[in-house]
Amino acid sequence: MPLCLLLLVFAPVGVQSDWLSISLPHRSYEGDQVVISCTGKNNGDIKRLKYFKDGYHIETYSSASSYTIRNARRGDSGSYSCKADRKFFLFIDTTEETGSKWLNVQELFPAPGLTASPLQPVEGSSVTLSCNTWLPSDRATTQLRYSFFKDGHTLQSGWTSSKFTISAISKEDSGN
Numbered sequence: 001m002p003l004c005l006l007l008l009v010f011a012p013v014g015v016q017s018d019w020l021s022i023s024l025p026h027r028s029y030e031g032d033q034v035v036i037s038c039t040g041k042n043n044g045d046i047k048r049l050k051y052f053k054d055g056y057h058i059e060t061y062s063s064a065s066s067y068t069i070r071n072a073r074r075g076d077s078g079s080y081s082c083k084a085d086r087k088f089f090l091f092i093d094t095t096e097e098t099g100s101k102w103l104n105v106q107e108l109f110p111a112p113g114l115t116a117s118p119l120q121p122v123e124g125s126s127v128t129l130s131c132n133t134w135l136p137s138d139r140a141t142t143q144l145r146y147s148f149f150k151d152g153h154t155l156q157s158g159w160t161s162s163k164f165t166i167s168a169i170s171k172e173d174s175g176n
Contacts, residue, residue: 020084020096029108029139034069038082038098047093048085052100054078072105079103109133109144121169129164151175 024036040046043064051059051067059067064084069076081100088094112133121127131146147157148164150173156164166173 019086020082020098022080022082022098022101024080024101024103027138028072028103028105029136030072030074030105031108032072032105034072034076034103034105035066036069036080036103037066038084039064040084040086040096045086046084047087050083052081052083074105074107077103077105106136108139108142109135123170124168126165126167127169127173129166131162131164133162 020040022038028034038049046064049061050057079100079102081098083095083097085093085095112131115130117128135142145158146162148155
């Protein structure tokens with residue numbers, strides 16, 4: 001049997017192998033840019049690279065390339081894998097595939113709560129509104145911007161302070 005025919009008969013097709021691997025971050029948050037990379041032992045041999053999420057095809061590239069999620073959402077969480085068609089020998093191609101890896105896009109911070117201090121202000125006195133939320137410890141240095149609204153109208157926006165003070169409260173300050 002000629003060598004080419006033997007290689008064709010014994011060439012692996014669509015088998016999970018060590019030739020191709022997938023990498024993605026262990027942890028990511030809403031708003032992050034997430035890069036998922038599939039690489040082969042020789043990326044120059046890759047003729048076509050396909051990415052999958054939860055078993056569904058999401059992107060195809062004509063050579064080795066990374067798949068990027070620009071602004072991650074919780075809906076981007078899932079099981080990712082890839083398949084590569086690569087040159088095996090002369091004119092013989094084979095398909096390699098990775099196992100799947102899980103991407104978990106976490107909420108960056110929970111919905112904020114609003115508190116007023118004092119709870120029952122007296123007309124003419126000051127009242128401080130506080131927007132309360134927290135960041136995970138590995139994102140504690142992330143700068144949050146706070147906005148305060150009354151009845152759908154902006155009172156203060158884009159500030160780095162989580163507090164808004166009304167120095168002399170009056171009945172006109174009542175509302176949502």
